[in-house]
Amino acid sequence: MIRFDGVSKVYPGGAVAVDNLGLTIPTGQITVLVGPSGCGKTTSLRMINRMVKPTSGTITVDGQDIARIRASKLRRGMGYVLQDAGLFPHRTVLDNIGTVPRLLGWKRARIQERARELLERVGLEDDLADRYPNQLSGGQRQRVGVARALAADPPVLLMDEPFSAVDPVVRDQLQSDLLALQADLSKTIVLVTHDIDEALRLGDQVAVLRRGGHLAQVGSPAELLAHPADDFVADFLGRDRGYRSLAFAGMPRLTLHAERTVTLGEPLPAGGPPWVLVLDAGRPQGWVRTEEVHRPGRRVLVDDLERGGNVARLDSTPREVLDAALSSPAGRGVIIDDQGEFVGTVVASELLALLELERGQR
Amino acid sequence: MIERIWAWLIASSSWVGPDGIGARLGEHVLFSVVVVAAAIVVGVPLGLWIGHLGRGRWLIAAANAARAVPTLGLLFALALWVGPHIPGRWAFVVPSLVALLLLAIPPVLAGTYAGVEAIDPAVRDAARAMGMSPLRVIRQVELPNAMPLVLSGVRSAMLQVVATATIAAYVGLGGLGRFLVDGLASGNYPMTAGGAILVAALALVIDAVLALAQRLLVPAGLREGGRERIASGRHTGNPATAGDPTVSPAR
Numbered sequence: 001m002i003r004f005d006g007v008s009k010v011y012p013g014g015a016v017a018v019d020n021l022g023l024t025i026p027t028g029q030i031t032v033l034v035g036p037s038g039c040g041k042t043t044s045l046r047m048i049n050r051m052v053k054p055t056s057g058t059i060t061v062d063g064q065d066i067a068r069i070r071a072s073k074l075r076r077g078m079g080y081v082l083q084d085a086g087l088f089p090h091r092t093v094l095d096n097i098g099t100v101p102r103l104l105g106w107k108r109a110r111i112q113e114r115a116r117e118l119l120e121r122v123g124l125e126d127d128l129a130d131r132y133p134n135q136l137s138g139g140q141r142q143r144v145g146v147a148r149a150l151a152a153d154p155p156v157l158l159m160d161e162p163f164s165a166v167d168p169v170v171r172d173q174l175q176s177d178l179l180a181l182q183a184d185l186s187k188t189i190v191l192v193t194h195d196i197d198e199a200l201r202l203g204d205q206v207a208v209l210r211r212g213g214h215l216a217q218v219g220s221p222a223e224l225l226a227h228p229a230d231d232f233v234a235d236f237l238g239r240d241r242g243y244r245s246l247a248f249a250g251m252p253r254l255t256l257h258a259e260r261t262v263t264l265g266e267p268l269p270a271g272g273p274p275w276v277l278v279l280d281a282g283r284p285q286g287w288v289r290t291e292e293v294h295r296p297g298r299r300v301l302v303d304d305l306e307r308g309g310n311v312a313r314l315d316s317t318p319r320e321v322l323d324a325a326l327s328s329p330a331g332r333g334v335i336i337d338d339q340g341e342f343v344g345t346v347v348a349s350e351l352l353a354l355l356e357l358e359r360g361q362r
Numbered sequence: 363m364i365e366r367i368w369a370w371l372i373a374s375s376s377w378v379g380p381d382g383i384g385a386r387l388g389e390h391v392l393f394s395v396v397v398v399a400a401a402i403v404v405g406v407p408l409g410l411w412i413g414h415l416g417r418g419r420w421l422i423a424a425a426n427a428a429r430a431v432p433t434l435g436l437l438f439a440l441a442l443w444v445g446p447h448i449p450g451r452w453a454f455v456v457p458s459l460v461a462l463l464l465l466a467i468p469p470v471l472a473g474t475y476a477g478v479e480a481i482d483p484a485v486r487d488a489a490r491a492m493g494m495s496p497l498r499v500i501r502q503v504e505l506p507n508a509m510p511l512v513l514s515g516v517r518s519a520m521l522q523v524v525a526t527a528t529i530a531a532y533v534g535l536g537g538l539g540r541f542l543v544d545g546l547a548s549g550n551y552p553m554t555a556g557g558a559i560l561v562a563a564l565a566l567v568i569d570a571v572l573a574l575a576q577r578l579l580v581p582a583g584l585r586e587g588g589r590e591r592i593a594s595g596r597h598t599g600n601p602a603t604a605g606d607p608t609v610s611p612a613r
Contacts, residue, residue, distance in 0.1 A: 051491055076493035086488030090506040090581035099492050132583030148492075158491075 001027050002048060002156070002188065007057030009043050009213070017043040018213035021057070025205075027155075028186040032203035034193055035236070040213030041192045045158055048190060049078045061156070076100055079149030079187075083161040085141040087133040093119070093144050094129040100152040118147040123177055139170035146178070150185075159191040163198065175201060196237060200225070200244065208233050222248035246319035252354035254321070256335060256344025264302065268294050275330035278304075282341035284311060284334045311336050314343065322351055363551075370552040371559070381540070383560065390537035390564065393530075394523045397462040398470075401519055404463075405470030406512060410500050413478025413508070422475050425468040433526050437461040441533040454534035458527075465526055466519040473515020477508025506581050513576040520572060524565045528557075538564065 002025040009018040018040040025031045033041040046052040047059060050071045059066050066074055079100075087096050097115040098106075106114075119129060122143040133141055142162060149157055162178075163171045175198065182189065193199055199206045200221040207218040210232055217229040225245035228234040234241070260272050264280040268290065276293075278285045278300055286305030293304050309328035312320040314337055324333030325348035332345035370376055377383045412418045440457035448456050481504060489503040505512075531539025541557025544550070577585075 049491060051487075072493040072495055074493075075491055080488065080491040082484050082488055082491075084482070084484045086482070086484035088485060088489070088503060088507075089482075089583045090503075090509075091583065103493055103498075134583060 001025065001062060002190070003060045004044070004047075005058045005060070007044070007047065007054045007059060009040065009047065009052060010055045016213055018047070018054075021213065021215055023207055023215060023218060025188065025190055027062075027188045029204035030182060030189040030191060030202050031205045031207065032191045032193060032199040033207050033209060034196055034199035034203075035209035035216075036211060037194060038211050039209035041194075041209050042160055043213070044209070045160055045190055045192045048156075048158060049075045049080060051075075072103075076103055076152065077154050077156070079151075079154045079157040081142075081145045081149045081157070081159040081162045083164050085133070085145035087141055087144055087148070089133050092130050092132060093124075093136070096133065096144055097147045097151050099148055100154075104152055114151060115147070118150055119144075121150070121181070122147045138166045139174065142166060142170075142174060143177075146181075150187075155188055157187045157189045159189065161192055161194070164193070164195070171198075178202065200237075200247070208236060220248070243319065243322075246322060246355070247317045249318050249355070250358075251316070251318055251321070252351070252358055254346055254351060254354065256346065257332065259332070259342075259345050261342065262288070262300055265299055267297060267299050270294060275332075277330070277334065277342065277345075279342055282339075284336065284342045287328070287330050309334060312346075313338070318351065318355060321346055322348055325351065363555075366552040367555045367559070370556045376553075376556075383538075383541075386536065386538050386540055387560065387564070389535075390524070390527055390539075390561075391568075393459065393462070393527050393535065393537055394520065394568070397459060397466050397523050397527075398516065398520050400459075400463055401466035401470045402516060405467045405515070405519075406474050409471045409474025409512075410478060410504060410508070413475045414496065414500050414504060419475075422472055425471050428464065429468045431464075433461055433465050434529050436464065437530060437533060445533075458530040458533055458535040462523050462527060462530065466523050469519040469522070470512070470515045473511045473513075473518070474508060476515075477511030478504050480511065481507045507584065509580050510576070510584055513572070513579060517569060517572045517576070520568055521565055524568055525561065528561050 004021045004023040004025075007018060007021045008016070010016050021040075021044060023044075033044055035041050043052055047054050048061075048066070050066060087093075088099070091099075094112065094115045097118055098111040101111045101114060116126065116129065119126060124140060124143050124147070128136065128140065133144070136144065142165075145162070149159075163174050166174065179202065191202060193202075203221055205218065206221055206224055208216045208224065210216045216236075217224060217233045219227075222245065224233065224237060225241055225248065228237055228241075237244075259277045261277045261279050262268050264278050264285055268276060268288065272290050272294075274290055275287050276290055278288055285302075286307045287309065288300055288304045288306065293300055306329045309330075310320075310324045311334040312324040314335060316324075316335075321333055321335070324335070325331070325346055326333075328334065328345075330345075332347055334345055335343050337343050371383075375382075379385065408421070412421060437458060440461055441454065444457050444460075445453045485503065485507065486499065489499045494502065527535065527537050528539035528542060531537055531543045538557050538561050541553050541560070545552075545554030545557060
């Protein structure tokens, strides 16, 4: 557990970066510090590993005041990921990852082994090991940055806008990979971002800061979306707050509907409903419109498919299920099981009715 | 004329003896290498330190300004001033070496500082945040990354010293400059021109040697050309997100 107790940072000249911050960061969870630029989120993060010295107040890690721990020792026990990765240009990928183990005096063979293990862990191929950072793409560099931070298996991971410098597709992938990694590792992660969607997606706990270094609100994503403390937080959370809160709401017990289906490559039987779901080995491929495809002896081909409908899983959130229904050309959302096989469809109006009913009971 | 210069250059009598080309060449190279080595000993740590702290930049500016002082004037001033206080042969050698050293330090110092200054701040930040001590940051991160510009500074210092050591012959330093001084004094033009050619050739050879050293000393990740090759390696992807390629789950 990391605790901020009355922590302030005032720069010479009187600029207040962080104002009397009190915050508890639970062990083994992701805490996101989010806010507009100038809200002191990065300063707060950098005070945890003493890259910035607080003007007043104390920060403790598991009850120990960090001001009493030697800076280099403290930092070697905390992984650090920067926005531009900050990889050492003169060192290979493998040597970059081995930075902290080398500082800790590990044996060469052990460092190599550990670095290769991490390379795989963060989803990079082994043949990148001997490349230099300038031969990598932005997303690859960021993955190496995460591997480097994890090298000595520190209990704490500090991440300063780790995914801001990559394009949205890569960012999405990096975010889900981080969540998968965290599910295995259970690190105490403190992540700074200005992107509220990233904060809500990644954070177990989200601390919203406002300009001047004040903590505006701290809570789980669902709490923030449901009960923003004030106008600033509500504004910062942005539009679609109600819709987005469905990503954190409990899923009501839904009735799944059976659906007329046809296997890809087979002819479409006569007299079906306007839309028929096409399966291949049990997996949904897309919808076909009966009146367009139905001819005697004609088979359903890949070109006939209307795609674009998202599918949801049995354990998806209401937001994903609703999205599946709304994006489906047939108006019915496709639900699959863990093997990716079709189990049934849902209708948006039924889900909404159940959500309303649930809200009424609360 | 050209034949007479050539004749002087290839005559074995020009090459042997304490006044021969061989001995003079040796002196010239020795003085130049000693001076530049001393400039590295002074300039590189100083440049690293100023670059690391980001303080004391005025020293760089001052060193650059000092390059405007004419070396020849400085040389004579030092020889007249300091020379009489030094016994024997050193009376001439020390002022010459000092003047050449003052010429050699600024490029080395400025190159080193510029090299450190040019490092991406995120790289230095990362080095500190990984738990490197200041000395480790300098040795393991700043020096290797500054290496291309450090070596450019050394090359430029070496060229200037090799060229300028010629005029130090006026105050008795020896070296290839003697052929120019003696040749002019005795009206032996083939010797004068031959000496000038030798200095130019020496400068080119030494620069080529340093260019080779630069290739060997600059870390591979910083070499030109590496930048263009973007990795073709793919991510192995994550099983948790590798869904059906045609219809992906809403995320």
